[in-house]
């Protein structure tokens with residue numbers, strides 16, 4: 001057995017211990033791997049792979065690497081510059097108590113946060129059960145028939161609802177009516193999204209304008225319920241009017257309020273969206289939080305984002321899997337319903353657990369308390385001569401404070417509290433789960449004039465009625481499924497969380513060799529700061545002098561990422577790679593418009609591109625033209641040139657991925673960029689593969705104009721089972737003015753907001769900051785080189801078993817390699833999917849299946865895996881190849897062998913009779929028990945087709961298990 005020792009410090013600077021913790025390969029391991037590959041040194045290997053023409057001009061300029069303790073100390077000092085005031089700001093962001101059992105066992109637990117998106121259903125049953133709970137919770141609270149498993153934030157969810165409605169209704173109008181008292185950030189994102197699609201947003205800023213707008217021509221309308229100012233409108237008659245015009249009614253609704261309010265599904269809403277933040281996820285300066293979307297049944301096949309459905313496994317037992325749109329962008333490309341790929345799974349799991357923990361009674365109690373406190377607050381304010389505006393309220397009051405608005409705000413600040421100014425002369429106050437009697441008294445004190453006595457809470461306490469209009473009070477039941485009514489003791493909750501995570505394979509158990517996804521170490525020291533109160537408990541629209549810690553974090557991280565990419569400007573606002581693509585394409589579009597060339601709308605995309613690329617281009621109003629790849633997998637330059645010439649007048653940009661999605665450094669990338677520039681286009685370099693570039697080559701130097709990064713790939717933010725992500729958009733100098741702004745959040749910009757919050761998923765940025773700070777320039781470069789080394793080692797060792805499909809002339813690959821399994825189909829009937837499922841028996845998550853080439857597996861080991869783990873994976877792959885050989889030789893039938901029946905559950909292996917052509921112990925696939933604990937999949941192979949034919953996306957009734 002090969003023992004791994006940390007890389008000796010000799011090669012590294014002082015305080016660089018972390019580098020050797022992050023990188024799994026030590027010097028002896030490196031020597032061994034190089035000898036297998038046949039290169040003399042790491043330097044020689046890298047020089048033979050990375051084209052000389054693109055090598056970085058100079059090393060990155062980053063602070064020297066800090067040790068874990070030192071980096072945490074430094075970040076703590078930065079965090080202390082945030083001021084944690086009591087927030088009454090509302091506007092979609094509320095204080096919440098994350099139950100301790102959920103905080104520690106989900107949010108801070110690598111079994112949950114290091115999991116990947118559940119494409120491999122059999123090893124993802126735990127998180128998919130949590131997501132089905134989420135979907136059920138949303139369906140029940142909104143009273144809608146179907147809901148997806150999270151959107152990126154409320155504002156983008158509202159924008160997605162706009163396009164979902166447009167695809168789904170009969171009306172051919174291009175007008176979208178928006179009620180003026182929606183959250184300002186939602187209105188802003190809708191404007192950004194509507195413009196490139198030719199949708200006209202008609203704002204209705206008063207009751208009169210709303211009534212008039214509803215009599216006009218439109219395809220859908222949006223109203224907030226309760227409104228951003230707190231008012232609760234009876235929307236029932238409006239829904240009837242909208243439906244009479246063959247249009248859709250979209251409601252943005254607060255889930256906690258819906259425990260007490262008539263839910264939108266009961267008054268005919270077509271689509272309901274909102275955030276689940278206040279269900280246990282800290283405000284975190286704006287994210288990450290799971291937004292939700294629910295819709296009527298007829299719209300379900302157009303629903304964007306992920307949808308978890310219930311199917312059956314080979315043994316006929318219920319089993320979950322992603323339904324319908326799984327990887328739909330890869331199939332439908334520019335016709336995809338949306339570009340959402342990475343979503344907000346971890347926050348969705350937390351919201352669902354919050355509902356499981358509290359149950360319907362608990363949620364109602366929390367809501368009633370909030371509503372009662374709001375009513376008490378109103379009484380006291382009335383007594384002080386400040387009568388809240390009429391129209392009912394759940395948790396938010398608005399007051400017409402006219403010329404004393406600023407002085408009220410000032411008095412609140414002096415008491416470390418924030419209240420919201422609304423249209424200059426109004427103040428809104430929002431209460432939440434964390435509000436105490438003292439908080440209410442504090443607010444009264446703020447409003448009490450000289451000599452006025454502060455009201456007495458006890459005077460209003462008895463028999464207080466919430467301010468919810470009687471005809472809008474909810475009478476229907478919700479969350480009646482046993483899962484929401486069982487785990488209410490902490491012991492029960494702890495075991496439920498543990499039971500679900502035990503069903504899943506995450507990075508805390510084995511490597512996840514997913515090409516393009518870069519599943520590397522998410523170090524604990526990187527994770528620790530995200531739940532520090534100074535980062536977790538601040539509101540995204542708090543005054544800027546309370547967010548100075550975040551401002552510094554933003555500024556430093558952007559500077560470091562500029563160094564890493566060679567770009568001039570970066571925005572951290574996009575909250576997934578797909579959103580970074582979208583923001584980048586908007587920048588290109590706005591640039592062409594600024595030059596009077598707004599007609600440039602052609603986006604060239606090679607056939608090998610990730611599916612989000614064409615989907616994003618479509619959303620940015622561009623027309624996609626596909627360009628070919630040659631036999632070696634490279635962009636076909638002749639075809640690209642022909643298309644550039646053909647579309648020269650209208651060329652907006654080309655979108656490439658570098659190194660390519662085929663896992664090779666194309667030698668002619670500089671020429672490619674020059675060619676596009678010659679024809680007036682800009683070059684978008686998809687940065688998902690930056691793990692092969694950091695410290696070695698910079699897209700901003702070799703010809704890229706725009707890139708997005710995936711901080712949840714290259715820069716250590718964990719995948720969270722499918723999110724959260726951060727997708728910074730990076731641009732060259734002349735595109736800097738076109739980075740996304742955020743007017744509601746005080747960030748100027750020619751292009752509007754692309755996310756609800758100015759800093760997007762701000763609360764996970766400390767992870768990438770810690771990574772860069774602890775690695776420094778040399779550590780980051782070593783990580784890149786080791787990632788390339790490990791991929792080449794796997795490719796070399798598996799060459800005789802599974803040939804690598806694409807390599808450069810010298811046989812080398814970049815940081816990932818595509819194993820070609822297609823020939824096996826003819827010789828043995830085995831598909832790449834069979835091998836993927838068989839790997840589960842051996843305790844591994846499969847590599848990326850059938851992307852970018854159908855019938856292949858794309859392997860990316862990353863720099864963080866140890867040689868021992870990489871060898872264990874290789875041995876499993878070789879053992880599987882030997883099994884295939886036995887099928888090829890006729891020893892096992894093509895339809896009865898350990899691959900076709902993989903994965904094997906313990907129950908199937910322990911059954912009385914064993915009807916198969918291979919022995920049970922072969923089915924179990926235990927390579928070496930002493931070295932690795934056996935992982936037992938909870939279900940057999942899941943039937944995808946059955947699930948899509950019988951679409952069912954809520955909690956399974958208990959009778960199904962009988």
Ligand SMILES: *Cc1c(COP(=O)(O)O)cnc(C)c1O
Pocket residue numbers: 340341342516517576577578579610612613657661686688689710725727
């Ligand atoms: C992951 C990935 C994306 C999309 O990023 P998300 O964060 O999932 O939206 C785009 N392009 C490539 C090549 C990727 O690997």
